[in-house]
Amino acid sequence: MKRLLPNPEQAGSPFACPTPSFSPNRRRLLRNAALAGSATLLSPILGSQSNFLLDSTAAPRPASPDFQIEIAEIDWELSPKKKIRTTAYNGQIPGKLLRLSEGRPVTIAITNKLDRAEIVHWHGQWIPPDVDGSMEEGSPMIPAGATSQVTFAPRPFGLHWYHTHTPAHRDLKLGLYSGQFGVLFVEPRTNPAPYDHEQFLVLHDWEPYFVSSDDGSEMVDYAAASINGRMLGHADPIRVKEGQRVLFHIVNASATEAHWLSLANHQFQIIALDGRPVPTQSKVDLLRLGPAERISAIVTMSSPGVWILGETRASFRNAGMGVVLEYANQTGKPQSPTETQLRWDYRLSGDSSPTAHAPDVTVPLVFTSRFKGHGALDRWMINGKSYPDTEPILLKQGLRHRLVFQNRSKDDHPVHLHRHAFELVSIRGAATSGIFKDVVIVEAESTVEADLVADNPGNTLFHCHQQDHMDSGFMTLFRYA
């Protein structure tokens, strides 16, 4: 059993992994298989927690957890001058990196030491709704002071994450404004591209506050930002050697902010978006990650020096969004990314030819907002209604549904579909194919089309991943007919 005990020292440094490693423990599998029968017999007497023992597959159910997560308040040092109090997993930010094997059942025990109920969502995993970690789908919350177990078979492989799925509304200490997030990495069976060194980077914004403007509605801004829980200049540098190929796994765990990352004099070769390999491994100067988006990209270390890998925009970098990258035998002041026009096009990673499949069903999803005052959050609507009054979208199993995201608002929306991935079909009318994601930014006053093959029955939540938007009604359920 791997225990996730607090280890702030380790948590403070970027998650560096010289080689990917995870070897399934055959002895443990056999033991778990032997215990599975008795666990089934005990389930009627486990009360409300028995829901968490519903396995996503018929695989053997382990009797003891493979991992433990403890949810508790902590004091955390973003930098020596910036200390915060927040809620986190296992006393560290981000939570412990969970490396799992695709298809191999894993049991995770979650202890909630707070005085309020919590829940953990396994973002990007194609698992049943009762273990997905969303109350709206039917996953039970973990009561205050209780411990629950959840068992599922991780799939698909790739870069994913786990995080709280509770609403925050106007309490900016809750939900994703807190430190309740961590990386969930499901080992691929084969690596999509060779690399020498693997580095996990988790972005987050801190100390949120509401701002209002004369010409818009209230929004959330932040006083600080971090990568892997540390502000720029206060984490150990990422140490590299010339010629190395470093695979960066980047997760944007911000509650509301999209981030633009760059590394001067270097390019990113994108190999996967939201954990799914892309058909075209294009090289770009700049990465954009909306809230909840993930990018896996390789950088060939070809320009010795000391650099800042961080936000392109100085204001975010000054708030802490960056990490120093240091070549061997190089010293000096870290060089900042060059500010440039912020441009991003998902289609660079896709096939330019349209998808070969025609949809069986077209599902229009129109995003609009209702003004509630310059000093209030907008009320968000999907097809004219706010959650929980939104009409559920009916899916027919096995059919290809073309989701037409029509954003008629002036905000960008990183919309997320639970328990599935969709294939991008067109962006602003330009065709693409081969890009499978579970989060896509639908830019203001634009349309994105994506195909969803309904192959994972059960309630499925669809929502904007901006915490303030989902708290203000930007959610709906997909149900299987």
Add this chain to the structure above:
Amino acid sequence: MPDISDDFRLVPSVNKCKGALLKHSWLAIAAACIASIGAHSAQAQGNYEIQVYGAETQAPRTTMVELHSNYTADGQKQFIDGVDPTNHAEHETIEITQGLNDWSEVGFYIFTSEQSGSGIQWVGDHIRPRVRVPERWRWPVGVSLSMEVGYQRAFFSQDTWTWEIRPIVDKTVGRWYFAVNPALERTWHGPDVNLGVGFSPAAKFSYDFTRQISGGLEYYADYGSISNIASLHNQQQQLFPAIDLNVSPKWEINFGVGIGPTAATDHWIVKGILGRRFDWGRKTSQ
């Protein structure tokens, strides 16, 4: 005609909102209509920038250019101590404000006046640095502090050098907006130099009818010296029903009609503010 104390000579006292209107055009026409139904009594007042300040400052790398157009439909009609009367005067003020960082800005004013027979006259210039409590401090209200120093020609104000400190507190709650500016003024050169510090508060509340249209009431006053508050008769008191049009983040539009109920106040003023915000080198996503 009531007496006018020295406290209320023309001082291009500066209150805030934002915007601008073209000379004479529809503003003057509207003002003339209002004047035709207004009372006839007038006092001098420096209505060059009529605006209640909000606590927000311009963002760094942005410049706000505003034109403040104020037409006194019914004001002071007599020369007093050599100061030009305000009646039917149109004041055009250009305000240029540059954001320095997320907690400060500096503004620069060019005041002009136009009256029948006088043509366009340069009145003076002011400079106004302002600092605010950064939003990242997460105070429950917006707070900033404005300092304004400037010169105005004696033909328009016997007090030629003046200084103002203006605390600003504001708050937006849902559709409601509140702001208060308890400004203090001091004359550095002119007859009022020995009168000490004057108290000139301003306040505003408004309601968001829609995302684009807000309407409310603005209040401007001059109570005279804080050590010797003037009688109500000699105080300046003005109420402006006003609207703000929030048509774009780049534009600021404000329009109001001012009513001065006391003898020392111009009785009818129409004001408009038109502002355009320019971004310099700020990166936007595409």
